[in-house]
Amino acid sequence: MPHPSCGQKTSYISTVYNEIGLLDTFSGCLYGARDFEGGAPLFHCGSQRAKFGMAQDDKRAETGDLASRISKAQSERISVRAARALRRNxxxxxxxxxxxxxxxxxxxxxxxxxxFGLDALFGTRPWFLVxxxxxxxxxxxxxxxxATSELNRMTADTAKGVPAVTDDEDD
Amino acid sequence: MADNANPIEPIHQFEISNFFTFGTIGGDGTEGSGVEIAFTNSALFMVLTVLVIAGFLILSTRGRGLVPGRMQLLAEMCYEFIANMVRTSAGTEGMRFFPFVFSLFMFILIANLFGMFPYFFTVTSHLIVAVMLALMVFITVVVYGFMRNGFGFFKLFVPSGIPWYVMWLVVPIEFISFLSRPLSHSLRLFGNILAGHIVLKVFGGMVVALLAAGAWAPLAILPFGMAVALTGLEFLVAALQAFVFAVLTCVYLNDAIHPGH
Structure with a gap:
C-alpha cells in the first residue's frame, strides 16, 4: 500500500498495525496525529521502516502471530475497560x-x-432579582x-461496551 | 499535613504562603495596601505540574519507537484517550482544540495527583484556579463560536421547533443556563477537591486526637480505616474530576462548533 504523500511501499508490519488499528497515529508513512489539523506531520519514521521492513518474508509468519496476539489482548483489554467504566459509573x-x-x-x-446587577443598573430593586x-x-x-440525559447516555454506552459515536454533520 | 501547633485544623493545608515577592501593584505605599505579586506555594506547584507533564511527554516520546516502550505507551494512551474523547463529543472538527483539551486534562490530573502527596499543596483546591481554567474554556467557546458562526451563534439560545409565544421565556432561561456553565464547571472541580482533602484531614486528625486520649487510643483504628479508604477514593476523584472537566470542555466546544440543538 503506497502512501499518497511519499509514494513508498510501507512495510508489512505497518499494514498490520493499520488494519487492527493499534496505532491510531501511524498512517503508514507519517508519524503524526490523524485528525490533528496542524498541517505538517511531526516526524518521519523512515528509520523504523528500514528496521522493520528488512526481512519481510521471514517476519511475515512472526508478525501474523504477533498481530493475532495483539488483537486478542486488545479485545480483552476493551472488555475489561468497559466493565471497569460501568462499575465506575x-x-x-x-x-x-x-x-x-x-x-x-x-x-x-x-x-x-x-x-442583582440589572437592578443596580436600572434602580428597579427588587424586580429583576425576583x-x-x-x-x-x-x-x-x-x-x-x-446533565442527566448525558450521564444516562454515557452509562448506556459503557454498558454496551462501545464508545459513543456522534455524527459530525451540521444539524 | 500541617506541622503547626494545632495538627487537627483541616484548613491549614490550603494556606497560601509567599516565597518571594515581585512587588506590589496599586495601593498608596503603606503597609498592606495594593495587590502583592508574589511567587507563592501555589505558583510553585503549578510550575512543578507543568514541568512534570513536559518532562514526561518529552522523555517518553523521545524514542519514537514503532513498538512503544512502557513510557511511550503511557504517553500514547494519554493521547488516544483525549483524542477519542474530543472526537466523540466535539466531532472530528473539534480536534482543532485537541492541544487545549489535552493541556487542561493533563494539568488538572497532575495537579490533583500532586495534591495526594502529604505536605504538598493542591493547586486545584483554590477556587480562583478552577475559575480561571473554566473562564478560559468559556471565553474560547464564545470567541470561537462568534468567529465561526457569526450571529448564527445565537441559535444556541433559540432551540429549534418551539412556538414563538414561549420564546420570550425560553431564551432568557437558555441564556442563564449558558452563563452558569463556567460557574458549575469550576465549582465542581474546586468543590470535589476541597471537600475531599478536608474530609481526609478530619479523619486523620481524629486518629491523632484519639491516640492522644489515653484509654480511647484503640478506637483510633476506626478513623484510620476510614482515612485509608478515603485516600483510595480521593485518587479516583482526582482522575475523575480531570476527566469530567475535559469532557465538559469538549461538550461546550461542541456548542461553539455546532450551535443550535
Whole structure:
C-alpha cells in the first residue's frame, strides 16, 4: 500500500498495525496525529521502516502471530475497560450527585447575580432579582435534565461496551 | 499535613504562603495596601505540574519507537484517550482544540495527583484556579463560536421547533443556563477537591486526637480505616474530576462548533 504523500511501499508490519488499528497515529508513512489539523506531520519514521521492513518474508509468519496476539489482548483489554467504566459509573453516586447539584445551584446563583446587577443598573430593586431568580431556577432544572440525559447516555454506552459515536454533520 | 501547633485544623493545608515577592501593584505605599505579586506555594506547584507533564511527554516520546516502550505507551494512551474523547463529543472538527483539551486534562490530573502527596499543596483546591481554567474554556467557546458562526451563534439560545409565544421565556432561561456553565464547571472541580482533602484531614486528625486520649487510643483504628479508604477514593476523584472537566470542555466546544440543538 503506497502512501499518497511519499509514494513508498510501507512495510508489512505497518499494514498490520493499520488494519487492527493499534496505532491510531501511524498512517503508514507519517508519524503524526490523524485528525490533528496542524498541517505538517511531526516526524518521519523512515528509520523504523528500514528496521522493520528488512526481512519481510521471514517476519511475515512472526508478525501474523504477533498481530493475532495483539488483537486478542486488545479485545480483552476493551472488555475489561468497559466493565471497569460501568462499575465506575455506578459507584460514584456521590460524583453524580455533585455534578447535578452544581449544575442546579450554578444556574440559580447566575440568575440571582444577573438580576442583582440589572437592578443596580436600572434602580428597579427588587424586580429583576425576583424575575431572574425564578428564571435561574428554570435554567437550573434545564441544566439538570440535560446533565442527566448525558450521564444516562454515557452509562448506556459503557454498558454496551462501545464508545459513543456522534455524527459530525451540521444539524 | 500541617506541622503547626494545632495538627487537627483541616484548613491549614490550603494556606497560601509567599516565597518571594515581585512587588506590589496599586495601593498608596503603606503597609498592606495594593495587590502583592508574589511567587507563592501555589505558583510553585503549578510550575512543578507543568514541568512534570513536559518532562514526561518529552522523555517518553523521545524514542519514537514503532513498538512503544512502557513510557511511550503511557504517553500514547494519554493521547488516544483525549483524542477519542474530543472526537466523540466535539466531532472530528473539534480536534482543532485537541492541544487545549489535552493541556487542561493533563494539568488538572497532575495537579490533583500532586495534591495526594502529604505536605504538598493542591493547586486545584483554590477556587480562583478552577475559575480561571473554566473562564478560559468559556471565553474560547464564545470567541470561537462568534468567529465561526457569526450571529448564527445565537441559535444556541433559540432551540429549534418551539412556538414563538414561549420564546420570550425560553431564551432568557437558555441564556442563564449558558452563563452558569463556567460557574458549575469550576465549582465542581474546586468543590470535589476541597471537600475531599478536608474530609481526609478530619479523619486523620481524629486518629491523632484519639491516640492522644489515653484509654480511647484503640478506637483510633476506626478513623484510620476510614482515612485509608478515603485516600483510595480521593485518587479516583482526582482522575475523575480531570476527566469530567475535559469532557465538559469538549461538550461546550461542541456548542461553539455546532450551535443550535
Amino acid at each position: 455506578e459507584m460514584t453516586g456521590v460524583g453524580r450527585a455533585f455534578r447535578l447539584a452544581s449544575e442546579f445551584i450554578a444556574a440559580i446563583i447566575m440568575g440571582a447575580a444577573l438580576g 424575575a431572574l431568580l425564578l428564571l435561574g431556577f428554570a435554567a437550573g432544572v434545564l441544566n439538570v435534565v440535560r
